[in-house]
Amino acid sequence: MQPDTRIPAVPANRAEILTSALDGLSGAERLAAALAHPLTGRTAMVSSFGADSVVLLHLLSLVAPATPVLFIDTQMLFPETLDYQRDVAQALGLTGIRVIRARAMHLAQRDPANALHLSDPDACCDLRKTEPLARALAPFDGWISGRKRFQSGTRARLPLVEEDAGKLKINPMADWTGEEIADYIATHDLPRHPLVAKGYPSIGCAPCTSPVAEGEDPRAGRWRGRDKVECGIHFVDGRMVRGAAA
Incomplete structure (x- = not known):
């Protein structure tokens, strides 16, 4: 009998x-x-190396520092973010960093003047974030996200684990509070993103991110003035989230 x-x-x-x-x-x-x-299967972490990303990255350094970490360089990031990414990866001993970018041919065809974000920010996010990430995630069965419920209304019901576009997505910090994040960073003396001290509690691309006033939603500075709250790499209740009404 064959096995x-x-x-x-x-x-x-x-x-x-x-x-x-x-x-x-x-x-x-x-x-x-x-x-x-x-x-879980083959799993990668996706990190923006943003305002509080260092907590999840530090946790990864403690348990599996060679895990692939996908960093999307949209080529429109703040210079501080690029410096911070290199410094944090080196300080924590993370050896699986993979910097992913849109293909040069696609940028030349669809955004030759680097101005797509002004006329169609959704298309810009697709070109520079969603599509490159989808290609990078193709070999993996799932991925780890650093999203938290307190960050915005669209994330208030964020589960610990979800199915996202046919892949398992793990949100191990979903139930962390802002206070817990601040305490962890202080306890472990972790470096903060330099823009946090300048009023940026959520940091994306430079043209589409502004400082946040006291009392505002932490993500209020993302795509300010537009009906847009997410870049499109995340799903809520099985639907891609972009605008506030999604």
């Missing part, structure tokens, strides 16, 4: 199974359990 060599089917409720395994855990323990779970 059964068929690949076991992935459970339809794998996000729920993994959520149950992670619920009750926190910090490095939760991240380690997520990476080790048999349903």
Whole structure:
């Protein structure tokens, strides 16, 4: 009798199974359990190296520093972000950094004057973020995101684990508060993004990010004045989120 060599089917409720395994855990323990779970498969972390990204990156350095970390360089980032990315990766000993960018041919065809963000910010995000990330994630079964529920209204019901475009997405810091993040950074003496001290609690591309006033939503400075709250690489309730009404 020949052995059964068929690949076991992935459970339809794998996000729920993994959520149950992670619920009750926190910090490095939760991240380690997520990476080790048999349903997780090949996993990468996606990091913007933004305002509070250093917490999740530090947790990764404690449990699996060679994990692939995908950093999307839109070629419109603040110079401070590029410097911060290099400094943090080196300081934490993260050896799996992969800098991903839009293909030069696509930029030349669709945004030759680097002005697409002015006329169609959604198309600009597709070109410079969504499409390059989709290509980079192709070999992986899932990815780790640093999103938190407190960041904006569209993230208020963010689960620990979800299915996103056919891939498992793990949000190990979904239930962290702003106070917990600040305490962790202070306790571990982690470097802050230099723009945080200048009023940027959420940092994206330079042309589309502005400082945030006291009392505003932490992401109020992203695409200010437009009906846009996300770049399009994330889904909520199975739908791509861009505008406030999505």
